[in-house]
Amino acid sequence: MQAQQEKDYTQKFELSLWKKLLHYAPRYVKHLIALAVFMAVSALIDVAFPLMTSYAIDRLIAGNADAPLHVMGHVVEGLARLLGVTNMTAFIIVYALLVCCSVATIYAFLHQGSVIEVGICYEIRSLGFRKLQELPFSFYDRMPVGYLMSRMTSDVQRLAETIGWSLLDLFWGAVMLIMCSVTMLTINWRLGLAVMAVLPPLGVISVWFERRILTAWRSVRKTNSRITGAFNEGIMGAKTTKTLVREEMNSEEFNEMTGEMHAASVRAASLNALYLPIVIALGSLATAWALWRGGMLTLKGLMTLGVVQVFVNYTVQFFEPVRNIASTFSELQAAQAAAERVITLLETEPDIVDTPDVIAAFGDSFHPRRENWPELKGRIDFEHVDFKYRDGEKVLSDFNLHVNAGETVALVGPTGAGKSTVVNLICRFYEPTAGVIRIDGVDYRRRSQLWLQSNLGYVLQEPRLFSGTVRDNIRYGKPDATDAEIEQAARLVNADAFIRCMEKGYDTDVGEGGSRLSTGEKQLISFARAILADPRIFILDEATSSVDTETEAVIQQAISKVLAGRTSFIIAHRLSTVRSADRILVIEDGVIKESGTHQQLLRLKGSYYRLYMSQFEEERTRKLLSEA
Template sequence: MTQENNNQDKIQINIWKDFFKYLKPYKLEFGILALMMICLGILDSVFPLMTKYAIDNFIEKNTLAGIEKFGFVYFSAVIALSLTVYLFISLAGKLETKMAYDIRRIGFEKLQLLPLSYYDDKAVGWLMARMTSDIGRLSETISWSLVDLAWGFSMMTAVTIAMIKLNFKLALITLSVIPILAVISFYFQKKILKAQRDVRKINSKITAAYNEDIQGAKTTKTLVREDINLQEFSEITTSMRDKSIRATVISSVYLPIILTLGSIGTALALNYGGKGVLLGAISYGTLVAFISYTAQFYEPVRQIAVIFAELQAAQASAERVFSLLNEVPAIIDSGEVKEKYGDLLNPKRELWPEIKGAIEFKNVSFSYKTGETILDNFNLKVKSGETIALVGETGSGKSTIVNLFCRFYEPTSGEILIDGINYKDMPQNWIHENLGYVLQAPHLFSGTIKENIKYGNLNATDEEIIAASKLVDAHSFIMDTEKGYDTEVGEGGGLLSTGQKQLISFARAVVRNPRLFVLDEATSSIDTETEKIIQDAIHKVLDGRTSFVIAHRLSTIRNADRILVIRNGKIEEAGNHKELIKKKGYYYNLYTNQFIEEKSMDVLG
């Protein structure tokens, strides 16, 4: 799993600049929210002045003259305050939902565009945490907390102005604790941010652990790993508990300090203000207003402290979300290619040349990010319609050759030509839309058999789906199911056998009518009877198509036009089945050993 940068200990402006790019569609909504919060702050600051007016004019003078007008103004202010709060809650809630939706949509789109190499070191839980909890935390904090900041600062400004207007000297005394508060806040923001980063990081590990344990439930049972898995998971959750407690403790220490400083400010107002009342320097109404203002001033300070802590957590989430959204794909089409032929999401198919299927690897070298070299100056020419089988030990480079051919990866150096065209001069879709790919472990999506086959070609008719199924000999077993093509396959195809899933995935590839075909160990996980069915289908399907076949069972590739023995990224032997048997080299030994093993198994029943 990829490691995260956890070394920064302050607010990262660049992170928030990135985020504000995604807020452009909501500029108006945010403007309205900010305006509401400013109005709310000003309205809140009006009530102590009205209290002062009531004390000085009604209580001190012992008269009710003008109270009707005062009551109307006071009641109007309450109505305005209530309406503003209602509109704020309504708009902020909608904004939170819309932002989460948009960022998740953009994130999902990004995942579709990233090449396979991106997923090499990314656990599913790592990605899921970003798409769910991290985005949720981010949108919630932005839609509520940032606008709360507008309220807090506007209210503090309004209260400060009102206090200075009422009594400049008392205002300075009351606000004298602000510099101390600023220093303490600066210190705690570093601690809170680091703690929140640790919490979000471990949250990914927990999500990944859930995912792995659920997907590997059968392996867990067969290896009797329940207690070990529980112990490993307990270690992660214990770490999550400890880190969460630490983050909570830091925040809980910070807030009482803020409240204490606020209380000191209130005490200063009472002490010096009380003396002023006794000396007749200020009115009793002014003292009551000051006490109210000190409480009002430090309430947004306390709220800002809470928001500040939330922003630390939100930044930890933002860093993780934007590490995904800002990921630069390892494989990208050039600007010239996009302009001429379109991109992955907006292709200009009418301009694409038709693929005939002649392939050439020209001085191709390839190394993974780790620096491990798999292919070095590899050369291969494949005629249109030719079937090439790749044989060799695990790690010899067979899958790398196929992945490069499919442009799931690109050569470190050298060229791959399709019909004489360097495939980097064409959009990625040009190959992928002409490619049929059948994996060793087929993946089916939740839905019906028909939907899974049609996934290969969304424009396929029922007749084409049935024709593809018949071509791979899947039609008979499909019709034996209760609902035929409308039978549900379950999550991941769990309601079907491995052989049935493989036949459906084969039909899904065939219904595309691709010019290029790849079979990656397509018969290694199925029974002998189903293998024979698929072998017959392979001969029909690959006819006239350029294809690469990676095979563990060598009986599958006897009819290949050429068999390449790959060792250490190089072609050690090449020829058809008969030619390689005559050479009595690596392929001969591999084939005869496997043949003897299979016959022995047949004899033993």
Template sequence: MNHAFEEKEYSKRFDLALWKKLLTFCKPYKKKMILLGFFMLSLAGIDVLFPLMSKYAIDNYVIPGNTDGIIWYAIVFLAMVVVQALNIFFFIDIAGKIEMYLTYDIRKKGFLHLQELSFNYYDKTPVGWLMARMTSDSQRLGSFISWGLVDMVWGGSLMILISIVMLIMNLKLALITMTVVPVLVIMSIYFQKMILKAYRKVRKTNSKITGAFNEGISGAKTTKTLVRESENLKEFQVHTTDMYNSSVKAAIFSSLYLPAILTLGSIGTGLALWFGGEGVIAGVVTYGTLVAFISYSVQFFEPLQEMARVFAELQNAQASAERIFSMIDEVPQIKDNSQVTQEFGSIMKMKQENWPEIKGGITFENVTFCYKEGENILENFQLDIKAGETIAFVGETGSGKSTVVNLACRFYEPTRGSIKIDGVDYRERSMLWLHSNLGYVLQTPHLFSGTIKDNIAYG
């Protein structure tokens, strides 16, 4: 197991710079996002009109027993239903596409960058951690940006419109109905903070579990050879127990939060019914107004719950963004300088026409190298291999045989000294040029999923 790697703690405050960086992924879909916002505003507007339509029907048709103009009323109501159905269809379609596009782009960016990172990054970073970044974190970001936009635009505009309509209809009744809002906001902030804290630990532990799965499967032969099954199981149980405890804690807070919100919402509705009913009896409030207020009080608290969830998910998504960008922003320890890239090309854009012919001479000049600072594997190492010459390295395990080969392939670079290919420092040549001209047969070959033919063709 990789115990050397420990994931860092990320900021719990809103990071504007990070979100600006993340929004660069949204630029290609700016028009789609604006269109999505339009449909959500339209959806909120229609949602607000339905209770008004009910009020109009009760006050003008039901109570008086009048049917004049009811056909036109039915036509308008049906048209609103059709518009609402179209709004729902288009916003689900657009939001779903934005989620898929963003997730794809984030994963593509991450995968391309992983191709450019040096071996030392993979030496210190567990595969499970990388897998979690490329899968669950990327998916979470794509989902939050698309569906979070839906909930924020719809919820915010619906609450504003409902508040305006209620205040215009009956100022006193509106203020009474909304007295529970401050309590609800404070309660939402508290519960979502506690839920987020628990889920942060769940995600962190999940990365460790993913890493343990990967190492357990890839290292199964070693585990069985060394009879480490029992110890590995104990280590794995520690992670799963941590995840179980954190998940249960989050579930407890979630189970308390929803009933509390529903109770407060019911209190708001009850206040509207109580004082509105008194107004109806006193003749100062119409039946239609009372029904509309009850509908609005129910509608008002639904987007508030959704927005509280979105604000909680904001921290959730920010944690995912920080993890992904910590990977994407990782600078390769070994890379070609700008002059070499300009002349010979990059991994994704080769300039093979400028590649010099290789003869095969390799020279190590006073090479010192260490994987960890202060622990030299090679010190002032000298070696001159002529073109066409065959040599063999013989020595004890850990004496540096593989290190010499890895340095020659430029998987790592010397701490001091230089390595020359055909008399030229290999840092003055493209890594892709060098790797394309070297045949490196691994001690333990890796077979990719597919046929033997596919694997041979891959090489």
């Protein structure tokens, strides 16, 4: 019922994972380096300001000529000597420069951060989209759509944010912390050590809290993805739910999930509420200590007011990185889980791949080498084919079938017999687990998938339309088709009449997935689409099951015209559709039970005969009833 369970991830920070991720977005490495440099500069400027203030207080305001000069003091007085100006003027120049630098670096790192965030998002999403297009049918059997969607949207977003901001925040914090500590220790190591004594307890407390907060958030996220899954199913299955009167049961299940989420969220919030005051209290303690000890030393003439100000300033500044480091680490862990999921997706190897020599000769899906493609004539041979779905039972075993180019073959038989499986194998959506399928006498694995698939027309029972107009949808497989060609294809399948009756004719918007059309209308349009592409092999899997018998009869005529000269497979439950096929195969349990023309099979008086008779009876009764 529910979307793929989210795995639990290790707490360890894995550098290799992040490296791999950057490997997917190599263009952004230089932006990252630039960002790191800007952040380091920005941290250094933050450390320099209190030293400037200290110089101003001691030398310029108090006029204390004996007050010790620290780094910035040397810079100011050096500049004064160099330019031959007063210390005051030099101070103003340096201060102004620092402010400008600060503004510039802040602008630069904000800009770089956004470039990285947006860029990585874009890059990984395009890779992911491409990957998802490349992966074969069998992949989608295993992966719920909701799962894939959240990988490509929220996970990628989270990753990009983390790389763009959190990772660098960590770097900024580290530079800040180190520079503050070093400066304090050089100015007055005793007071420096005393102030820094709060760091170890703060570290321990932070780790303790963050672990717990993180666990609570994980559980929130896990429940959240289940809730999203439930929403998804709830919306998609609204009709089914209503008709089966499942509302109450579904609501109960849903309430249980939201309850869990609520409890975990409250836990996380309470922990957070407790953690912050503790950090602030510890920070204030250190500041108070710096003020008190510094004050005492000043009174004794052992320290200047300016230096006390430096300490107080640093103790205040210093706690922010510590707090950040703790929370950023937990963010990183969450993002790491996202990274793992996204990378797993990007690294999924398709089950069906063209071998390197095939790609060398015929190109891949994105760079086909059409000039080397042989013409497809349409002979198809199944030789001793075995097949099972990844985690299913064997569907076909030792299946043999030989179809001549241009032949029309119909597959009939009970539900689950393996009819769709046979045509899926022909399309190479799946490959045989044993045996070979030859097309024009050559094992189809020795040709590219694209070669085969661009020669295929496939109309399904559940036709898939895409958002856009009717015209766009028919044109989908042949982007350079003219309007006249499109209309001709529509006329051929008798879709022209109903399309013209629509509000805007061929320019009518079909809605998302064609939701504004009936299933029968969608089938007709996808039929026109398949015909337009002029395929050598044509497959109709229950393609006419949703149109009325009259329309079907008209399509039937069209089909016989369209199918002439093409190898085609028609799967149908309604036997009237298959009567005119060159050969009809009755498939039961993955085995060809009977094979022959309509007349031959009727004479055989076997499964086909019984099936036909029962449908014939039904049809006649219906006709009589409607006439009556």
